[in-house]
Amino acid sequence: GTQVCINTIINNVLNDTHPFNDSLNMCFVIVSSFDPNEKEVSPATAHAGDWLNYSINFQNTGNDTAFHIVLKDYLSSNLDITSFTYLASSHNVTIQLKNNMAIFTFANINLLDSANNEPDSHGWVQFKIKLKPNLADGTATLNMAGIYFDFNAPVYTNAAWNYIDASLSSGGPIQNTQIKIYPNPSSDYIIIEHALQGNVKAKLYSMEGRLVLSQSLRKNKQAIDLHSVSSGVYTIEIGNERGEKSRMKLLIKR
Numbered sequence: 001g002t003q004v005c006i007n008t009i010i011n012n013v014l015n016d017t018h019p020f021n022d023s024l025n026m027c028f029v030i031v032s033s034f035d036p037n038e039k040e041v042s043p044a045t046a047h048a049g050d051w052l053n054y055s056i057n058f059q060n061t062g063n064d065t066a067f068h069i070v071l072k073d074y075l076s077s078n079l080d081i082t083s084f085t086y087l088a089s090s091h092n093v094t095i096q097l098k099n100n101m102a103i104f105t106f107a108n109i110n111l112l113d114s115a116n117n118e119p120d121s122h123g124w125v126q127f128k129i130k131l132k133p134n135l136a137d138g139t140a141t142l143n144m145a146g147i148y149f150d151f152n153a154p155v156y157t158n159a160a161w162n163y164i165d166a167s168l169s170s171g172g173p174i175q176n177t178q179i180k181i182y183p184n185p186s187s188d189y190i191i192i193e194h195a196l197q198g199n200v201k202a203k204l205y206s207m208e209g210r211l212v213l214s215q216s217l218r219k220n221k222q223a224i225d226l227h228s229v230s231s232g233v234y235t236i237e238i239g240n241e242r243g244e245k246s247r248m249k250l251l252i253k254r
Contacts (some may be wrong), residue, residue: 039157079125083130185252
């Protein structure tokens with residue numbers, strides 16, 4: 001839980017035409033056990049228009065070499081895609097920006113598996129991108145990636161969250177422990193349990209930030225039909241008219 005920050009500064013650069021990018025500060029939270037396929041963001045809270053630094057870490061935990069790896073990063077509509085800047089990666093990579101998605105292709109990466117060579121089974125990529133200006137306080141920006149090892153189904157990372165000024169609406173957020181959404185992943189329906197009062201709604205958003213479904217919750221435990229929703233990765237938010245709301249949760253529709 002301890003936060004560790006690393007500040008890197010380059011000095012004495014001759015003929016530096018862009019001195020404003022000669023420093024970088026990144027912060028990390030110390031963890032114990034973790035999923036090696038991980039998404040990270042720094043900083044976790046920011047102002048509208050600030051730069052966000054993202055890292056995608058992946059590991060081949062299969063039983064043979066991975067020859068071709070593709071990362072598909074779903075960029076939130078809160079991010080200015082025109083500011084996307086590649087920083088570094090563990091292996092040679094080609095990058096495409098397509099429909100609010102950053103696609104990182106590691107062709108012929110030949111990433112060894114962890115059982116035979118743990119140190120050489122890891123890979124990563126880093127980039128930075130700006131938050132759009134004029135985002136309201138409390139705006140939540142989610143970012144996650146799907147990792148495709150050869151011809152296997154994607155492995156999804158955790159959701160990396162950034163919040164504008166760390167202050168949500170005046171009612172304040174309820175804790176995620178007061179919201180239960182199951183089954184997840186789901187192919188036909190989900191059940192939502194919550195503790196909110198008043199006119200409560202569940203809103204489902206695509207990874208591009210488009211509202212896909214909005215439904216009133218007249219009970220504190222209610223099912224929502226997902227048959228009209230296409231397969232994919234979504235975020236879901238539960239809130240009422242007083243501005244009380246949960247932090248967005250990830251939902252996978254099969």
